[in-house]
Each structure stands twice: as structure tokens, then as C-alpha cells.
Amino acid sequence: MQIRPGMELASLTDLGCQRSNNEDRYSYWEPVNDEEFARQGRLAIVADGMGGYEGGQEASRIAVETVREVYAGAVDRDPQSVLIDALRRAHQLIQDYAAAHHELHGMGTTCTAIAIVGKSLYYAHIGDSRLYLVRSRKITRLTQDHSYVGRLLESGVISLEEAEIHPQRHILTAALGSGGEISPDYPESPVALAQGDVVILCTDGLWSLVSEHELQEAVRLDLPGACRELIKIARERGGPDNITVQLLRVD
Numbered sequence: 001m002q003i004r005p006g007m008e009l010a011s012l013t014d015l016g017c018q019r020s021n022n023e024d025r026y027s028y029w030e031p032v033n034d035e036e037f038a039r040q041g042r043l044a045i046v047a048d049g050m051g052g053y054e055g056g057q058e059a060s061r062i063a064v065e066t067v068r069e070v071y072a073g074a075v076d077r078d079p080q081s082v083l084i085d086a087l088r089r090a091h092q093l094i095q096d097y098a099a100a101h102h103e104l105h106g107m108g109t110t111c112t113a114i115a116i117v118g119k120s121l122y123y124a125h126i127g128d129s130r131l132y133l134v135r136s137r138k139i140t141r142l143t144q145d146h147s148y149v150g151r152l153l154e155s156g157v158i159s160l161e162e163a164e165i166h167p168q169r170h171i172l173t174a175a176l177g178s179g180g181e182i183s184p185d186y187p188e189s190p191v192a193l194a195q196g197d198v199v200i201l202c203t204d205g206l207w208s209l210v211s212e213h214e215l216q217e218a219v220r221l222d223l224p225g226a227c228r229e230l231i232k233i234a235r236e237r238g239g240p241d242n243i244t245v246q247l248l249r250v251d
Contacts, residue, residue, distance in 0.1 A: 010227050014244075019240075024048050025064040026201070029044075041118065042115065042116045046201040047109045048060060048242070050108050070082065084186055108172075116193065121192075126184045128146060133200075134199075194250065200246075202215075202246070205241035223249060
């Protein structure tokens with residue numbers, strides 16, 4: 001896909017060292033029409049499926065394809081509300097698919113979707129994939145994990161340092177396809193981007209093995225090189241899960 005000037009993009013996914021299939025999915029989309037691009041901007045998505053060999057793959061596929069389809073079809077709406085609606089639509093479609101394929105009961109996926117329109121960043125998020133912003137020498141995590149450990153952290157039972165290494169940090173409390181209605185996280189107002197900012201989307205196969213400092217240092221390189229370096233680090237540390245990263249730099 002051709003990427004319009006103003007943004008540098010790099011993405012990479014890897015099986016990891018212990019998996020035989022990849023349940024992660026990612027996607028990037030922008031409209032072909034310039035007028036629609038001015039209104040819709042750029043869309044990027046990562047999803048990390050769960051629910052067994054086929055279930056996880058199908059859930060993340062449905063999530064990414066649905067979010068892209070819903071967003072692409074909503075030309076004249078507020079990007080933030082479209083992202084939220086897209087995640088809710090994907091949630092319903094995953095549940096419908098599981099109901100029609102009983103062997104896939106329990107399938108689900110994380111999903112973090114962003115839209116960059118001009119210099120404004122919108123996002124909708126559920127699960128424990130993550131969205132970071134690197135600006136100058138500082139990295140900020142924009143999303144919160146919907147996980148058992150995330151709840152412990154919010155309630156003050158454990159510290160941030162303890163949360164990052166907690167053995168139960170991958171137990172999700174919310175995901176697309178799981179439970180009743182979902183409540184995606186989203187910002188009260190869009191995040192204003194600046195020249196040189198790097199947006200990082202990644203699954204837990206990366207962030208659970210690579211520190212925020214290492215993320216921040218890696219994106220100082222060219223972005224394709226940063227993707228390769230980050231996945232190399234995760235694999236060298238055991239790579240028990242699929243590993244996916246998507247990087248966007250305001251150029």
C-alpha cells in the first residue's frame with residue numbers, strides 16, 4: 001500500500017519461539033480519495049486472538065477486518081465514535097461466529113485501533129495490547145490493560161513495577177467476543193501529535209519482554225530496523241507468545 005507523505009510506517013509480526021501459529025493480526029489503511037483522506041486520515045489496528053489454534057486466529061481476523069470495514073465506510077462521522085462503534089460491531093460478529101461454530105466457544109481477541117487525522121490521534125482499545133507515544137526522550141502509555149493485574153494496579157494493591165512482572169498479568173478481564181456488552185477505552189479528547197512523535201502499537205508478546213526504555217531507544221532507529229530489533233529482543237528472551245509491533249512516526 002502507498003503511504004501518503006507526512007507519516008513513516010513500519011510493521012512486523014513473528015510467531016515467537018514456542019507457538020506453531022500466529023493469532024496476532026495487524027493492519028494499516030488510508031482512503032484512496034484525497035477528500036476522504038482529509039476527513040478520515042490513517043487507520044492502524046493490532047489484535048491478539050485467544051481461544052485455541054483456530055479460534056484465536058479467526059477472532060483477530062474478524063476484529064481487524066471489521067474495524068477496517070466499519071471505519072472505511074463512515075466517511076462523514078467523527079473518527080472517535082466510529083472507532084468505538086467498530087469495536088462493538090466486531091465484538092458482536094465474533095460472538096455470532098462462535099455461536100455458529102461451537103468448537104470455537106471461548107474465542108476472543110484484544111483490539112487496539114487508532115485513527116490519525118491531521119495531527120490528531122484518536123483510539124479505541126480493549127484487552128491488553130498496548131498503545132504508546134514516544135515524544136523526544138519520553139515514552140507514555142496511552143492505554144490501560146484490561147486484565148486481572150490491571151485491576152490490582154488501579155486499586156493500589158500492587159505497584160507498576162510489580163504489575164509488569166506479575167505471573168498473572170496476561171489474564172484478561174475484557175476482550176472482543178467475551179461477555180456481554182463491551183466498554184472500549186478511548187480518550188476524552190484526541191491526542192495532539194507533534195513533529196517527530198512515534199506511535200507504537202504492540203501485543204503482549206512484545207511489551208511483556210521488552211521494557212519501555214528499550215521501546216523508546218529502539219524507535220530512534222529507522223522504523224523497519226526498530227521493528228526487527230524489538231522482535232529480536234523478545235525472541236532472545238524466550239518469545240513464548242506471538243510478537244507484533246506497528247510503528248508510525250510523524251514525519
